[in-house]
Amino acid sequence: MGACAEPDTIDCRRCDAVCCRLSVTVMPDDAVPAYLLDTDEAGRTVMARNDEGWCAAIDPYHLRCTIYSQRPAICRQFSMGGDDCRTVRQDYRRQQHEASTFFPT
Numbered sequence: 001m002g003a004c005a006e007p008d009t010i011d012c013r014r015c016d017a018v019c020c021r022l023s024v025t026v027m028p029d030d031a032v033p034a035y036l037l038d039t040d041e042a043g044r045t046v047m048a049r050n051d052e053g054w055c056a057a058i059d060p061y062h063l064r065c066t067i068y069s070q071r072p073a074i075c076r077q078f079s080m081g082g083d084d085c086r087t088v089r090q091d092y093r094r095q096q097h098e099a100s101t102f103f104p105t
């Protein structure tokens with residue numbers, strides 16, 4: 001398996017929650033706490049992000065959503081192992097691989 005290859009089986013318990021690095025649009029019916037919200041360049045309400053690029057609602061130590069029962073609808077609809085999941089995981093692995101190649105240990 002190459003550095004960017006994707007395993008056949010995907011499991012959120014063995015993932016860096018890379019889907020939580022995507023832009024998350026928050027809809028009016030979502031019940032997200034206001035302190036976790038931001039506004040993007042287009043004026044949309046989105047989940048704020050931390051300094052490392054993850055959603056501000058993520059627990060950075062365990063990579064779990066801290067507002068799971070209140071997470072936005074778009075997060076509920078995200079399909080583990082679906083096309084978007086596989087794409088974002090592959091992009092993340094590629095970035096990590098490029099960084100490790102650029103800054104060898």
Ligand code: SF4
Pocket residue numbers: 019020021024047055056057058064065066067068071072075
């Ligand atoms: S609200 Fe929760 S599930 Fe949605 S992106 Fe943020 S941490 Fe991930």
